Amino acid sequence: MSPSGTDHLARSRRNRFTAVRLNREVELRDDANWVARMLRNPDTRLVPLWRSRSLLERHADGTLAIYLSPAELAEPDRIQPPTLLGSDGEREYFAVSVTDSQKDSILEYHLQARFADLRRASIDMAAKHAGILAYARALHYWQHRHAFCGVCGEPNLLRSAGHRMVCSNEECARQSFPRIDPAIIVLVTHKDACLLGRNAKWPPGQFSTLAGFVEPGESLEDAVVREVYEEVRVQLHEIRYVSSQPWPFPASAMCGFYAEALDMNNGLSEEVEEARWFTVESLKQAVLGGEVRLSPPVSIAFRLLADWFRNNGGGDLEDLVRKQRAMNVTAPTC
């Protein structure tokens, strides 16, 4: 199916935001002295987040992640203790939440930078930095959403260099850990055609693979069957796992699948207001004709579709999308 045969690791590494090259230094998270020392080390880099936005600089040849040195941010723990992300072999990275006034002073020194949405900006970023920023964003979101204990309502305290919460109420003392929501995403095929859907909330012409969250008490595979049936009333008889991708918008782990439909009969739902079967040829025409707009190439949705397109003789789907943009037949994807 993919250039890497049956190795799901090689497949997953082609996905965006897979930040495995950072050593997470799990065993050092509870070493408070080491953490404090690293936070004073001038080689350390801080990854600032302001209201879930990342510090970025836009250039003609792509978007850069902007990191701060410890000297550039007084009181990096104004909101909460900095979070150890790990080491790239040369230096440690820490995520820090910044206040409104810290944000203003950062922007005074970084005149070209701005705090912006990572999802859009990551399209033309280097993979390593997109991965670091995605990881920082995921932890920041979790910390923000878990400031109070779910069991007793008292404030939580951040521990383990940002990777563990403990309830401040000593009688409760409940611990919690970063939340990740497993989700499935699936390209449904039947013989030489694939099924793409249009979510009722999307702009006209946008189509993508089907997706949804895994529910308690179901396997990933059960979730594929249920979501596809709920959304487009299609029944599946074969499901193949492809690879996964962290997707911190806000907190998903996307698990990508191919699934073969029993037939081409499909329905619609409140969520999916249009669903269309495409062959490689009809997808080509629909994209070049400006009729169909696809998910951005950083998404696993695009990756699933692009691999299917290539394996069915369609060539490079990214090239096709670039041609679509050059022809200016639709609004830009992002």
Next chain:
Amino acid sequence: MSPSGTDHLARSRRNRFTAVRLNREVELRDDANWVARMLRNPDTRLVPLWRSRSLLERHADGTLAIYLSPAELAEPDRIQPPTLLGSDGEREYFAVSVTDSQKDSILEYHLQARFADLRRASIDMAAKHAGILAYARALHYWQHRHAFCGVCGEPNLLRSAGHRMVCSNEECARQSFPRIDPAIIVLVTHKDACLLGRNAKWPPGQFSTLAGFVEPGESLEDAVVREVYEEVRVQLHEIRYVSSQPWPFPASAMCGFYAEALDMNNGLSEEVEEARWFTVESLKQAVLGGEVRLSPPVSIAFRLLADWFRNNGGGDLEDLVRKQRAMNVTAPTC
């Protein structure tokens, strides 16, 4: 690898707790009138949970799930609104949390039943009912852990027939959804041998596959690489997804993999205090000799190992474990 070839759905359905045969009736969860009607319907069955324990009856030929009819439980919403699980085609099932006094009165009418731990009891339960109880337990645990809003600390209110929380503070109004923690579990192999580890907390002689939680900002495959290296210092060069399993102890979705090690060098860690390479023959001897005790057959850990064992000419691993028990060479697994 498995009898079902490349179809991960067929593989996953051999795992315990895959409750896909229950129609979850997602589209009816917000229909309060329908939900109230079903809760009065004498055909409806309630799945009681008391302090995370399930109502079970032990018989010589297996364990039965005990359900209640609506007439058997006055005020099923004493703790929180009942949770719609779905329909098996004949009737609706709802999970209900019961108070201490409700528990006592239930046990007065069900003299053979008791509230007990599902994990142990599920070993000899019918798969359908193990799945329903696992699903109920997962939602119950989530509701208990999310009684208060993580953003502002005010009480949460349960909505969507138990599947959605909304903060009671109208200025916050933050929603939350059932939490599931994705985890990886992996059988590491090298040529004709596999690696099993002994967690420092386990009873002597117990060995299993390696496992751990997925962290923010990593793919499932990255998590396999990181966990195996953290736990036993083994480097992997090929990773294959096998299938997944809901594991509500307390809230995991286990994603099962095979991984091939670069070589047989391994180390240990705080978590894994012993790791051993087994061929089919040496595993057979270690099990029959009472030296090694394996995870229970309901776990995906056992499934991964049993498939590897069969595919390498070892035959049926469950048979082997039954022989071990009959010889009484170790304490029972559960």
